[in-house]
Amino acid sequence: MSIYANRWLLPEGIHELLPNRAQRLEELRRKLLELYQVWGYELVFPPFIEFLDSLLSGTGADLDLQTFKLTDQLTGRMMGVRADITPQVARIDAHQLQREEPTRLCYSGTVLHTKPDGFSRTRAQLQTGAELYGYAGISADMEIFSLMLETLRISNIANFSIDMGHVGIYRGLMEEAKLPKETEQKLFDALQIKSTSDISQVLNQTTLSNDLKEMLENLVHLQGDSFILDHAKKILKNANQTVQNALQDLEFMLENMPSFVTEKLHLDLAELSGYSYHTGLIFAGYVPQHGAALIRGGRYDHVGEAFGRARPATGFSTDLMALLDFQTQPIEFKRIFASEIKEGDPVQLAQQILTLRSQGETVICELPQQVGDAKALNCTHQLVWQNQAWAVVPL
Amino acid sequence: MSIYANRWLLPEGIHELLPNRAQRLEELRRKLLELYQVWGYELVFPPFIEFLDSLLSGTGADLDLQTFKLTDQLTGRMMGVRADITPQVARIDAHQLQREEPTRLCYSGTVLHTKPDGFSRTRAQLQTGAELYGYAGISADMEIFSLMLETLRISNIANFSIDMGHVGIYRGLMEEAKLPKETEQKLFDALQIKSTSDISQVLNQTTLSNDLKEMLENLVHLQGDSFILDHAKKILKNANQTVQNALQDLEFMLENMPSFVTEKLHLDLAELSGYSYHTGLIFAGYVPQHGAALIRGGRYDHVGEAFGRARPATGFSTDLMALLDFQTQPIEFKRIFASEIKEGDPVQLAQQILTLRSQGETVICELPQQVGDAKALNCTHQLVWQNQAWAVVPL
Numbered sequence: 001m002s003i004y005a006n007r008w009l010l011p012e013g014i015h016e017l018l019p020n021r022a023q024r025l026e027e028l029r030r031k032l033l034e035l036y037q038v039w040g041y042e043l044v045f046p047p048f049i050e051f052l053d054s055l056l057s058g059t060g061a062d063l064d065l066q067t068f069k070l071t072d073q074l075t076g077r078m079m080g081v082r083a084d085i086t087p088q089v090a091r092i093d094a095h096q097l098q099r100e101e102p103t104r105l106c107y108s109g110t111v112l113h114t115k116p117d118g119f120s121r122t123r124a125q126l127q128t129g130a131e132l133y134g135y136a137g138i139s140a141d142m143e144i145f146s147l148m149l150e151t152l153r154i155s156n157i158a159n160f161s162i163d164m165g166h167v168g169i170y171r172g173l174m175e176e177a178k179l180p181k182e183t184e185q186k187l188f189d190a191l192q193i194k195s196t197s198d199i200s201q202v203l204n205q206t207t208l209s210n211d212l213k214e215m216l217e218n219l220v221h222l223q224g225d226s227f228i229l230d231h232a233k234k235i236l237k238n239a240n241q242t243v244q245n246a247l248q249d250l251e252f253m254l255e256n257m258p259s260f261v262t263e264k265l266h267l268d269l270a271e272l273s274g275y276s277y278h279t280g281l282i283f284a285g286y287v288p289q290h291g292a293a294l295i296r297g298g299r300y301d302h303v304g305e306a307f308g309r310a311r312p313a314t315g316f317s318t319d320l321m322a323l324l325d326f327q328t329q330p331i332e333f334k335r336i337f338a339s340e341i342k343e344g345d346p347v348q349l350a351q352q353i354l355t356l357r358s359q360g361e362t363v364i365c366e367l368p369q370q371v372g373d374a375k376a377l378n379c380t381h382q383l384v385w386q387n388q389a390w391a392v393v394p395l
Numbered sequence: 396m397s398i399y400a401n402r403w404l405l406p407e408g409i410h411e412l413l414p415n416r417a418q419r420l421e422e423l424r425r426k427l428l429e430l431y432q433v434w435g436y437e438l439v440f441p442p443f444i445e446f447l448d449s450l451l452s453g454t455g456a457d458l459d460l461q462t463f464k465l466t467d468q469l470t471g472r473m474m475g476v477r478a479d480i481t482p483q484v485a486r487i488d489a490h491q492l493q494r495e496e497p498t499r500l501c502y503s504g505t506v507l508h509t510k511p512d513g514f515s516r517t518r519a520q521l522q523t524g525a526e527l528y529g530y531a532g533i534s535a536d537m538e539i540f541s542l543m544l545e546t547l548r549i550s551n552i553a554n555f556s557i558d559m560g561h562v563g564i565y566r567g568l569m570e571e572a573k574l575p576k577e578t579e580q581k582l583f584d585a586l587q588i589k590s591t592s593d594i595s596q597v598l599n600q601t602t603l604s605n606d607l608k609e610m611l612e613n614l615v616h617l618q619g620d621s622f623i624l625d626h627a628k629k630i631l632k633n634a635n636q637t638v639q640n641a642l643q644d645l646e647f648m649l650e651n652m653p654s655f656v657t658e659k660l661h662l663d664l665a666e667l668s669g670y671s672y673h674t675g676l677i678f679a680g681y682v683p684q685h686g687a688a689l690i691r692g693g694r695y696d697h698v699g700e701a702f703g704r705a706r707p708a709t710g711f712s713t714d715l716m717a718l719l720d721f722q723t724q725p726i727e728f729k730r731i732f733a734s735e736i737k738e739g740d741p742v743q744l745a746q747q748i749l750t751l752r753s754q755g756e757t758v759i760c761e762l763p764q765q766v767g768d769a770k771a772l773n774c775t776h777q778l779v780w781q782n783q784a785w786a787v788v789p790l
Binding site for chain 2: 009010011012014015016017018019022023025026030033034037038039040042043044045046047048049050051054068070072073074075077079081088092096097099100101102104105110112114115116124134135137139140143335356357360361362363364365367368369370371372376377
């Protein structure tokens with residue numbers, strides 16, 4: 001009995017959208033895809049399921065655990081439901097399009113996760129994003145960052161802050177340090193939790209130069225507003241070229257972003273989330289009422305490698321379901337009721353309904369002896385026979 | 396080695412859409428959802444996965460076999476990937492909205508099937524349709540049928556034919572015949588393959604009146620253009636009220652559909668596809684180059700019953716991926732290239748790009764020293780500094 005009573009309950013983290021929210025989502029989706037189009041990003045629709053070895057090529061173990069597995073009854077091979085669209089788009093760039101030029105692609109589609117995500121507890125995101133392939137310079141990162149800002153603006157999100165980092169800094173220091181793998185992992189873990197005592201402990205067991213030790217110890221303190229960059233340039237002045245390039249990238253970003261964004265910026269040079277995946281500038285957008293990043297992006301240059309073509313790549317993505325909560329502007333709707341005809345010209349009425357609908361007006365036709373009147377059907381107007389013509393009159 | 400070489404191959408019946416086709420699909424999707432909106436059909440987004448007992452409630456064994464099964468790691472319960480959106484929308488009407496009034500809903504979303512469908516060999520459809528709940532009269536069927544015709548028109552499909560039937564005719568005859576279940580099944584199977592000899596053989600083993608036998612024997616011949624209805628009314632004149640109501644429904648449809656559709660109509664009163672599911676008028680649209688129905692619909696009054704509320708229901712659905720093949724009109728696109736600035740006012744350029752994009756124009760910015768020029772990026776125009784202003788000039 002209890003199973004039947006609960007039959008309609010949805011699994012945890014799985015949501016459905018009823019009329020008004022569904023329409024809001026659809027409108028947001030259109031506005032964002034139109035934005036990406038006018039910036040020259042071409043739409044692609046990667047498939048919902050793929051063979052598992054294709055879907056997980058070049059991605060990490062996290063994604064494997066998050067991926068629902070299915071058996072292909074035709075071949076017996078394992079398939080997966082996509083848990084992330086980005087690797088699919090990288091595959092399309094590397095294998096299907098095979099262009100030499102910079103390639104701009106965008107997408108919007110459902111991804112499923114086996115377990116709910118930390119903050120939102122969702123297992124089904126409407127992942128939407130834009131990717132720029134084939135250009136290694138910071139100008140591509142700047143374009144993607146600007147498009148992310150436009151995404152926030154169009155999504156009605158003003159009260160945001162931006163976290164920005166660059167994995168090239170830690171990567172450059174590790175190139176110099178040449179630590180044994182195990183020690184590097186310990187240092188990485190200590191940095192991830194930003195524990196200065198753990199960091200010092202790991203470093204004290206190494207034979208690194210004092211210069212390098214000092215830089216690594218200071219890394220966790222290199223976070224704050226945009227002024228921290230000048231401080232970082234001093235602290236890291238003796239680091240190698242990889243580090244210097246990363247600092248130059250950050251400087252370029254600061255010089256070229258709008259000043260209202262600089263005010264919302266939090267730099268964090270020890271930020272290493274997605275370190276196994278990212279290769280350069282990384283950034284994320286937050287709002288106070290949402291604990292996790294609403295939108296995130298960055299450079300990930302090697303992702304096409306698994307498909308035989310390592311192209312430079314930078315992009316961002318967001319979950320439209322999460323952005324939906326910010327679409328709080330009132331919905332203005334006009335619904336015109338066409339009563340069953342009692343007087344007036346029926347041919348003219350049919351013509352008037354056709355005309356109104358072709359102009360984008362919603363017209364609902366009464367069904368004979370139906371339950372509910374125009375108000376019950378949420379109509380705001382009705383068609384009335386006046387002066388030998390059908391007029392739209394408020395209810 | 397062979398697995399790696401084939402890594403990018405998609406499973407059979409699974410397709411991805413690259414830039415131009417994806418954009419065509421997106422445009423078709425928008426046009427159809429806008430059509431449904433102006434007819435008063437409210438958009439819903441049912442979830443991609445549900446618990447299996449919810450997803451398959453009140454549906455047949457066919458759908459069960461077509462449904463990919465997943466284990467919910469949170470509860471251990473079985474979930475399914477939807478193979479049909481219609482039962483989900485019926486659940487939303489019955490359980491979530493719970494309105495008394497006629498309720499118009501529409502949707503567009505991916506469904507997956509474990510095995511490829513007969514004709515198209517696809518396993519992933521972009522199922523798109525409209526449903527009208529809460530009204531039992533034929534006027535609702537007429538509205539849904541008209542909206543289906545509009546769907547074909549907007550989808551650029553002119554050369555179609557329509558099959559139409561009514562399961563009330565066979566159902567009414569079976570009410571009268573009161574055959575043992577096994578005999579009825581034999582008769583049903585014989586009718587399905589339209590084998591007159593099998594039908595006669597089954598009927599000869601029964602004690603049915605000659606009148607009823609004659610009607611059942613004649614059923615397979617009651618197919619053809621719209622004139623067959625007059626013939627059917629004579630043949631079935633002594634049948635019960637259920638049959639007479641069905642004939643009246645068909646007559647109403649013929650009287651109210653546009654004459655150009657009547658010419659494309661093929662009536663088939665022995666048509667029983669979806670008999671376990673449908674309860675009234677049924678119809679489907681075909682085109683010569685596509686072996687299976689492109690679009691199909693009809694009445695299915697009891698589908699909400701499993702969710703505690705049996706509402707009258709009629710609707711139709713189609714697969715946008717199948718309609719995509721008919722979007723053959725040339726794509727007109729305009730892409731404007733903004734070169735890296737060598738002369739002219741950079742502030743004015745930025746402003747001009749902003750203005751063009753806000754007007755819906757696509758502007759692609761050159762990246763410093765990038766590979767490929769405007770032509771290589773498929774641009775048709777470029778921004779040129781002329782007379783102290785930035786002008787859009789054809790390439």
